Amino acid sequence: xxxxxxxxxxxxxxxxxxxxxxxxxxxxxxxxxxxxxxxxxxxxxxxxxxxxxxxxxxxxxxxxxxxxxxxxxxxxxxxxxxxxxxxxxxxxxxxxxxxxxxxxxxxxxxxxxxxxxxxxxxxxxxxxxxxxxxxxxxxxxxxxxxxxxxxxxxxxxxxxxxxxxxxxxxxxxxxxxxxxxxxxxxxxxxxxxxxxxxxxxxxxxxxxxxxxxxxxxxxxxxxxxxxxxxxxxxxxxxxxxxxxxxx
Amino acid sequence: xxxxxxxxxxxxxxxxxxxxxxxxxxxxxxxxxxxxxxxxxxxxxxxxxxxxxxxxxxxxxxxxxxxxxxxxxxxxxxxxxxxxxxxxxxxxxxxxxxxxxxxxxxxxxxxxxxxxxxxxxxxxxxxxxxxxxxxxxxxxxxxxxxxxxxxxxxxxxxxxxxxxxxxxxxxxxxxxxxxxxxxxxxxxxxxxxxxxxxxxxxxxxxxxxxxxxxxxxxxxxxxxxxxxxxxxxxxxxxxxxxxxxxxxxxxxxxxxxxxxxxxxxxxxxxxxxxxxxxxxxxxxxxxxxxxxxxxxxxxxxxxxxxxxxxxxxxxxxxxxx
Numbered sequence: 087x088x089x090x091x092x093x094x095x096x097x098x099x100x101x102x103x104x105x106x107x108x109x110x111x112x113x114x115x116x117x118x119x120x121x122x123x124x125x126x127x128x129x130x131x132x133x134x135x136x137x138x139x140x141x142x143x144x145x146x147x148x149x150x151x152x153x154x155x156x157x158x159x160x161x162x163x164x165x166x167x168x169x170x171x172x173x174x175x176x177x178x179x180x181x182x183x184x185x186x187x188x189x190x191x192x193x194x195x196x197x198x199x200x201x202x203x204x205x206x207x208x209x210x211x212x213x214x215x216x217x218x219x220x221x222x223x224x225x226x227x228x229x230x231x232x233x234x235x236x237x238x239x240x241x242x243x244x245x246x247x248x249x250x251x252x253x254x255x256x257x258x259x260x261x262x263x264x265x266x267x268x269x270x271x272x273x274x275x276x277x278x279x280x281x282x283x284x285x286x287x288x289x290x291x292x293x294x295x296x297x298x299x300x301x302x303x304x305x306x307x308x309x310x311x312x313x314x315x316x317x318x319x320x321x322x323x324x325x326x327x328x329x330x331x332x333x
Numbered sequence: 334x335x336x337x338x339x340x341x342x343x344x345x346x347x348x349x350x351x352x353x354x355x356x357x358x359x360x361x362x363x364x365x366x367x368x369x370x371x372x373x374x375x376x377x378x379x380x381x382x383x384x385x386x387x388x389x390x391x392x393x394x395x396x397x398x399x400x401x402x403x404x405x406x407x408x409x410x411x412x413x414x415x416x417x418x419x420x421x422x423x424x425x426x427x428x429x430x431x432x433x434x435x436x437x438x439x440x441x442x443x444x445x446x447x448x449x450x451x452x453x454x455x456x457x458x459x460x461x462x463x464x465x466x467x468x469x470x471x472x473x474x475x476x477x478x479x480x481x482x483x484x485x486x487x488x489x490x491x492x493x494x495x496x497x498x499x500x501x502x503x504x505x506x507x508x509x510x511x512x513x514x515x516x517x518x519x520x521x522x523x524x525x526x527x528x529x530x531x532x533x534x535x536x537x538x539x540x541x542x543x544x545x546x547x548x549x550x551x552x553x554x555x556x557x558x559x560x561x562x563x564x565x566x567x568x569x570x571x572x573x574x575x576x577x578x579x580x581x582x583x584x585x586x587x588x589x590x591x592x593x594x595x596x597x598x599x600x601x602x603x604x605x606x607x608x609x610x611x612x613x614x615x616x617x618x619x620x621x622x623x624x625x626x627x628x629x630x631x632x633x634x635x636x637x638x639x640x641x642x643x644x645x646x647x648x649x650x651x652x653x654x
Contacts, residue, residue, distance in 0.1 A: 149414060149418075284418065287418075287422065287427075290424050290427055291424075293424075293427050293428075295428070295431045296431075297417075297427060297430045297431050297434055298410075298414055298434055299414060299417055299418045300414055300415060300418040
């Protein structure tokens with residue numbers, strides 16, 4: 087399960103199904119977690135091969151056509167922000183990036199889901215090189231945004247879902263504020279809107295077997311926080327940029 | 334495939350494609366001929382699709398009957414994907430769709446490969462239909478129930494069931510093909526696809542030349558009655574000329590087959606146009622750039638294949654076992 091950038095304790099309007107399935111009693115109540123793995127010295131050949139295989143599988147299964155609209159793949163530091171419709175979102179966006187970019191792009195994922203079980207943890211830590219965020223224990227002074235910024239350093243990119251949870255209706259909901267703080271703290275990073283179409287039909291909420299329909303991933307032109315732009319204005323502009331890719 | 338008829342058929346098609354490609358390239362280089370550049374472009378894209386179709390078909394045949402059945406199975410799978418992607422489904426259909434894609438479609442093609450006509454002729458239309466109805470009901474969402482199940486069933490029948498009659502032609506026990514095992518059956522399949530593609534083309538050509546009365550202007554803006562008649566006549570003529578390629582047919586029987594195939598192909602095109610119009614799209618997919626989707630290419634074959642199969646059965650005097 088992928089989570090939004092900053093589900094602060096205050097704004098957290100818990101989406102009951104999501105949360106219930108994710109809170110495992112076995113999870114110890116950790117402090118802000120240290121991110122394991124991290125691929126600091128490059129992934130091992132096995133992990134690379136697994137990454138390639140998974141990317142290919144995800145592309146075949148989700149049948150994604152990939153469009154870059156007024157936008158180009160680039161290895162510069164970016165934050166890809168997308169609408170959230172399915173568990174597959176992060177993997178499919180990740181696999182629709184060219185390989186050189188994929189290797190420096192880290193999805194942001196929920197720790198409680200992705201650190202459960204050996205396979206999942208190995209995938210998250212070694213293959214996707216995900217940044218796992220503990221959303222059950224978010225400290226005011228140690229926000230996920232800081233953690234993400236620390237983790238990506240000055241080379242890596244991020245995949246985030248600012249809506250917070252997977253939308254049920256198919257409408258793109260309000261964005262949470264994390265994207266704004268990311269943009270404010272690192273004004274040099276390009277924010278690339280991504281629109282995911284039809285993936286919620288491939289693997290809807292609450293299902294575990296996929297149906298191989300065709301999806302479409304559209305990347306839009308990057309945007310930045312304007313000087314003096316208010317938080318809500320910026321978040322709405324970012325949201326509109328994702329909706330605009332729907333056509 | 335080392336007999337003279339197969340070689341003649343393939344050489345003829347290759348020569349035709351090569352000539353057409355040359356003409357297409359010439360027209361592309363000389364845009365001052367007073368021809369619509371968009372039409373030239375469409376023509377060239379179509380040609381590319383045919384080259385791909387031809388190559389894949391030849392490769393599959395060279396690998397054998399099972400490989401050909403498998404190839405058509407993959408095409409069916411992809412076409413069904415495009416079909417269901419375009420049709421709105423609800424979450425309650427998800428589990429039913431999973432079984433349709435991963436159990437019924439592959440199993441049907443296994444039955445085709447095993448030549449179990451007695452089972453595969455009812456497997457999808459009866460058993461898959463019953464399953465889909467029951468599975469969607471059990472999922473508990475009754476909204477527009479009949480509409481939703483009908484969509485899934487229509488997809489299965491057109492994309493999977495009907496198309497599978499094309500590779501099933503390879504299994505027909507045609508008298509007189511014992512000498513060159515399987516070559517006659519392969520020519521039969523090739524004959525069908527050739528006729529369907531030719532009918533599509535002729536439909537376009539005749540509509541452009543003589544087309545006055547549109548069949549259904551709301552559904553298709555280029556299919557006319559004149560085009561349909563012209564295409565059926567020309568396809569009948571081509572079929573009669575090529576009768577030697579299709580084992581059990583006499584020239585006049587081949588002509589009738591050509592006529593019927595052209596009309597069925599037309600019906601397929603109209604049907605898919607109606608669905609596309611309803612969904613507000615032009616093409617089904619983006620697999621081969623500019624060539625629409627897989628479903629756009631095979632819609633006429635889907636409709637023509639079962640009719641052609643049963644006509645062949647009838648003429649060859651092969652009853653259902």
